Amino acid sequence: MSRRTVARLIICLVVCGCFVVASPAAMPASATNDAAGQIVELYPNPTTDENRGEYVAVEIAEPGDWTLTDGEGVVDLPEDRTGRFAATRHPTETATHTNATLVESDGSFRLAVSGETLTLRRGDTVVDTVSYEDAPESQQWRADREPRWQPAGFEPRAPMTVSNTSVEAFVLPDNPAAPLDAIEGADNRLYLAAYTLTDERVVRELIAAQNRGADVAVLVEGGPVGGMTERQAARLDDLTAAGIDVRVMTGEAARFRYHHAKYAVADDTAVVLTENWKPAGTGGADSRGWGLTADSAATADELAAVFEHDTTWKDTPKWESVRGEIETIEADAAPDSYPQRHPPLSTAADELTVLAAPDNAESELVGLINNTDEELLVIQPAIGDRDYRLLRAAIRTADRGVEVRILLSGSWYAEEENTALAEALRDRATDDDVPLSVRVADDTDRFGKIHAKGIVADDTAVVGSLNWNDNSAENNRELAVAVTDPAVADYYRDVFVADWKASSGDGSGFSILPNGDLPAGLVVVAVAVISGTALLAHRRLEFERK
Incomplete structure (x- = not known):
């Protein structure tokens, strides 16, 4: 091992x-x-x-x-x-x-x-x-x-900003065609970065671009939580057989705990997602996710530079060279489909900034949250713990009188921890009389589960792979974009509000608000640290696979 x-x-x-329990090495002293x-x-x-x-x-x-x-x-x-x-x-x-x-x-x-x-x-x-x-x-x-x-081998990048760029904002599962449309027809370059990749539509387009003579390359995580599925291994085999350069982040010297970024570069178009390139994500079969494409050569070049940085080190060998070393597991495909309630929005955004972790994303987002004046909306599958830096920034923002709403996943593997966190935040909001509201999503016909990692802070929307926990911000490769534009912010705000209302706590689910009570019969189990029991470990290992 x-x-x-x-x-x-x-x-x-x-x-x-997650809750991360680790002791960082002592920092050197220099004089x-x-x-x-x-x-x-x-x-x-x-x-x-x-x-x-x-x-x-x-x-x-x-x-x-x-x-x-x-x-x-x-x-x-x-x-x-x-x-x-x-x-x-x-x-x-x-x-x-x-x-x-x-x-x-x-x-x-x-x-x-x-x-x-x-x-x-x-x-x-x-x-x-x-x-x-x-x-x-x-x-x-x-x-x-x-x-x-x-x-070693990691060169941090500064945030990169462009102005007045054409973008398309979309959400999943409503618009499974959007990420595919963004990469179709690439004839110069097509680079795809993934945590997991099993969406056959995407695989076919990658092969088609290779056949057109485009420069095509793929980077995936070699050891996703729970293991790589047999389906993904087969898709990577197909890509390799087509002559595509498939790289896998793996090994003892890996620069990142996980390659968790989800983006693509298609000629001069950049695609940034909260979702995995698989049926449950980009295929529209399950997850609530946010996505954005930008027709911007500068943005595409920046993502291409991140991709090159991440694929030219010893921790990203070719798939065929490690194929026999990676164990695979069986996994069922997500079978559901959902209606389109939120069509994509195409507009010219005032400003777009590319953020990456562990390079700069967390500190930039703390600054964004600290400067929010009117409203802060946060959607996350879960939050690592109540002392996490971005959550502390959100609470400080509520203390300033800014309305803060946080929507968390109600999926079985996250509900217990999310419920405990929501109760703690409810108590904090009630005791201090601040406008901080938290809801844990109900079952709904709008999506299967919340997997989006997004922020709306006044007129800025953030879309990307960054989860609100220390591991994601400090150890993973993550990528996000912050788009400052009223129309884009309103688009994601409307989606957030609709999902928030669908989780109204009417008996089928759970809502916690300042000065509000828990629904009768709800049992809250507080989990402050990982217990280490076999059951909890199993649930955590299953987390990303669902």
């Missing part, structure tokens, strides 16, 4: 809404006394035999008698040159991780996984010192970014 799999099991992780030299990068724990490839990188601005030590070994750095140098015992392996000039050290200079202190000297003067404890697996420490520890 890989370290990646063990890590998932240890923290009892559920992709869509710089001289701008002429600095320790800028560490890679102590590459999870290779003998930690082959470990290194320490320094930046030298002035020539001098520079040395680097770990307290046992000493590395002499070039005296007559400036630039970035990496001290390593394994130059060949290290060359794949850094562009710094390599300086080979002897065997006495070794980076301990359990902690180390590195000292950079100029002659007898200490110029910089960095200390760390318990180096995370396959993560690099860099002095110029926050957080300092991030996965």
Whole structure:
């Protein structure tokens, strides 16, 4: 079993809404006394035999008698040159991780996984010192970014914004044709990023684009919660047989806990979804989801850049090379269909911003919520816990007098936790007399379950794969767009309000409002942390499959 799999099991992780129990590694302490030299990068724990490839990188601005030590070994750095140098015992392996000039050290200079202190000297003067404890697996420490520890091979991106761009807003299950229409006919490039991919309509279009001569590539998660289905493995086999470059994020060195993003690039069109590329999602057979397409070359290029970043590292091998290593499970197709109550909306949006996690999404959304003045609407399958950063921001917004409404899934695997959270928020709203309302969705003929991850904050709507929990924001690859435009915001607001009214707590379901009571006979079971019981573990492992 890989370290990646063990890590998932240890923290009892559920992709869509979970309580994460983990202890982050201690942050290194760094003290710089001289701008002429600095320790800028560490890679102590590459999870290779003998930690082959470990290194320490320094930046030298002035020539001098520079040395680097770990307290046992000493590395002499070039005296007559400036630039970035990496001290390593394994130059060949290290060359794949850094562009710094390599300086080979002897065997006495070794980076301990359990902690180390590195000292950079100029002659007898200490110029910089960095200390760390318990180096995370396959993560690099860099002095110029926050957080300092991030996965090796991961280069954070800043939000990218375009103005006055044509968009189409749509929701699922109402409009299963919308995501397919957006990718049909691509003759230059068609890149599809997925957590899961089983929608045969999408597979056929990918193959058709390949046959037209387009550059076609696919990236999927190699170990979704509960396991990869036999149906998906067969679809990936079909794509590979058609000559399509199919990549799978997997392995001990994976940069993200899960590749959970759902988007596509079709020539100069970008597609961003809350839903998986499968019958229950894009096929319109079950989930309430939100989606958006943008006819914008700049937006498509930004998504293509994320796709290239994510498919050109050692954690995304070709499907055929790992096919025999990935175990598959059986899964039933979602059989239902639903009417179209909300046709798509086509308009020119004032502004669109691409957000990604773990790069920037959480901090940007905190800022958006903090600046909401009139109304904040949130739809989520679940929320990790009541201390989650985005939820705290929403509560602060309600404390300012802004109306805040949160709609959560009532599906069997999330109802217990969502009900407990909703009750806690109801008590908070009642005690403090603030306009915070929470509903757990009833069974409805509008959709099978809530799977959308969306926000409407005044005139800005956010659509994407980001779940409201620490794992999604900090460890997963997620992607979302924030669209600032009154018409787009009103479109998703109308959908939200209709779904909210359909979950009115009239006896078949459950609604919690400030100063309101729970329906008679409802038993609320508070779950503050993952219990670890076999039943709960089974339910969590099933979470994303439904």
